[in-house]
């Protein structure tokens with residue numbers, strides 16, 4: 001019997017309608033379009049404005065988009081993994097609610113949190129379940145309502161993040177397509193530089209933590225930038241070397257969209273032509289767990305069966321990694 005590999009067989013996505021442009025941000029904090037564009041590559045981001053909707057709304061929409069596009073019966077899904085740093089509630093996994101709402105009535109479900117690497121780690125988890133032969137359909141959703149944890153008076157963070165969701169279905173493949181190799185890493189040194197200081201067991205919520213704005217994202221951008229550039233470039237080069245891939249062999253770089261300059265540094269280390277580097281940061285900003293599946297959905301029409309995709313991510317924690325995957329289908 002041929003070896004089982006785990007392939008992506010369908011993708012879907014959703015972003016809210018409301019557009020927050022750099023021009024509008026200029027009226028909210030001391031910043032300007034030129035600074036944001038040249039330092040990050042971001043022009044606008046989407047915001048989920050409805051006060052009564054959380055991350056589950058984004059995730060459900062993305063999953064429904066995938067189900068509808070691919071004609072998948074949700075009752076056949078075995079597992080729903082939701083990669084997110086902004087669950088609806090601290091307790092009661094959002095994935096469980098999402099699975100029920102989309103009709104995945106035979107699935108089990110749980111959330112997975114590794115900051116901006118959540119979706120990449122979720123891909124690895126999904127692939128392991130499929131390769132073992134234990135499950136046949138694993139839905140990985142990356143969704144974040146970043147606007148719920150951003151201080152819109154802090155110019156260091158509010159210009160960066162946006163809301164969105166994307167989803168990918170993993171199924172067994174017998175042609176050797178799908179996930180080929182991965183290198184996943186983490187380093188606890190990162191927790192001081194990118195975090196939400198309060199609301200967890202270390203510093204539970206109190207009037208004081210609210211007054212001190214400790215429930216919002218804090219980022220020491222300069223330090224995170226340095227680690228992101230060196231680690232993401234290193235790991236992407238490593239996965240190419242380990243698999244004897246040259247720049248000609250790689251068709252697409254699917255990189256976390258945190259900063260255009262970080263993506264450029266990674267692709268230049270890989271010696272990739274810019275036509276192979278997928279970018280949509282200008283439209284959505286950094287959507288944390290949603291950046292990779294949003295790229296897959298936006299560029300799905302360009303992928304050909306057998307294409308070599310290199311995924312790369314870096315996020316809080318720190319967490320980072322790279323995945324080498326062979327694309328499994330031509331879009332009809």
Ligand code: UT7
Pocket residue numbers: 030031032035036039040116155156159220221222223224225228257258259262286288314315316
């Ligand atoms: O997704 C998870 C991982 N996260 C990342 O990978 C993000 C990594 N970090 C970054 O992308 C960048 O560090 C930022 C985009 C956050 C900041 O860019 P930077 O080039 O590192 O800027 P900086 O923090 O060094 O600030 C440069 C200057 C400072 O002024 P002085 O001290 O040189 O006078 C800042 O006060 O720019 C100023 N500044 C701004 N100016 C206009 C900081 N934020 C802004 C702003 N608008 N929004």
